[in-house]
Amino acid sequence: MATFATSDQLLVIIDPAARQTDGESVRIAKDVLSAGAAAKVCLPEGPDEFARALGRRGSRRPVVIGDSRALVRTVALLHRQRELAGCALSVVPVGDSTLAESLGVPGGTVAAARAVLDGAERRLDLLVDDSDGVVLGALGIPPAPMRVTAAQPLHVSVGPPWLRSLVRPLAARPLRLSAVPSPGPTRLRVEVDGETVVDLDQPVETVSVVPGSRGVAEVEVRPLSVGAAATPLLTSGRTVTVTGADFRYRADTSVAGPVRRRTWRVQEGAWGLVLPRHALAGGPAAITDV
Template sequence: MATFATSDQLLVIIDPAARHTDGESVRIAKDVLSAGATTKVCLPDGPEEFARALGRRGSRRPVVIGDDRALVRAVTLLHRHRELAGCALSMVPVGEAALAESLGVPAGAVAAARAVLDGAERRLDLLVDDSDGVVLTALGIPAAPVRTASAEPVTVAPERPRLRTRYRSLVRTLAPRPTRLAAVPAPGPSRLRVEVDGDTVVDLDQPVEAVSVTPGSRGIAEVEVRPLSLGAEATPLRASGRSVTVVGADFRYRADAAVAGPVRRRTWTVREDAWALTLPAPG
């Protein structure tokens, strides 16, 4: 892992949801970062300004203060503009941050801010689907029941040829949907064909209760299929590979903290060491 000097210039992007959720933690994180490095602080009012700030970061190292959705938004923007490989992200979690903490980001504003200043860059694998969506930690099919924001899929606008419109056109597709009060119905058994590197793990004639895919290490995804049990608990089917294709009738899936679909076919491919996150230095 590559370490950073505290003299690095930081671009601190404070997600608007974080300011409303826990303004005190935001203030503490900003104070710690400003005391240890040269910082430029951005207070975007929404996703479009968030994207504009990230796109104009220059040589500054971006630091996101926000929840898991803010982290996924930043990774998605950088990936879709093919800038992810050369940009190490840092994060101070404020709000729901189970995903970030599972990646090794410290809980708490002070500890996370100190890791930004004194931590090390760790490269991580990424799942990328055939619609250019990303999965940082876990993919689940069918989607678990939730009572949260709308789970409508993200639609990507065609790429604009001029630089100044790139982030503007994309961010409109990433704006949050209105919150739905009704819970997503509990899914029943699904009939899915799951292929790993072209080999069929389970076919449409065998109902399954769940499929999970996680980016492992060295460019390999770990796949687990749980067949429908009619008595004794069925033994999960496991496979690993670089490409996972799922085919079925209008299935939804959970990618990290969001629900997408319905789709009839989707392929995820592992990108080895595709992105970098600043974490506490080892030792």
């Protein structure tokens, strides 16, 4: 496998949320990338500018500095432009890195930036639904409950003594994280490659679909448990269709719906992600030198 040349030209797109979340990590990533390659840095102020910058990349390799939402947005844009096949995408996670790390990208800023310069491309499968939406990592029905994030601690160093004495105990007290109640069981028909896995007469707790490898998605259906835990139904296939009464679903970082029917199809090797070479050893997906 050939190593990326230092003469490679990069288009570094810094997501606005990353600049607000962790400006220091953004600076470090930019410095590492600029030291290792010819990098053009873009600072879009919103989704429209983000899309324009990506569309005008020319022959430059795109590098996104941002969180999981920025990664999904980039893949979705390239998919809609029908330019995924010829694009080797890189990401340096800043903020929520859960999705990127699950795909093999290092969580640390410096390690992720070095992988952009020294890594190799892995072709990954993609789930595409009948509304042209994409799923990179996981699909969940119903959407998993979200937790309320704690606020940043308060630091009060000015003001009268009575104000500081009042606020200081409040600032030191951790906020309790409360979970949003999970939706109850639902009735869904789940079909994989035209075969019914579960029908509307059987309530289910969850359905999860994950892009596997070589064009096949892994599907898990958990029927409603009464008493002892129900055995999950496991299967795999290239096409997954879910039908039900106004159900919602979580696709990677966002919740969609309600819909009554949705079909997802696996596109094998649809997109390329640059990963560290040690992460590619023995992996099931194809490895391509860029």
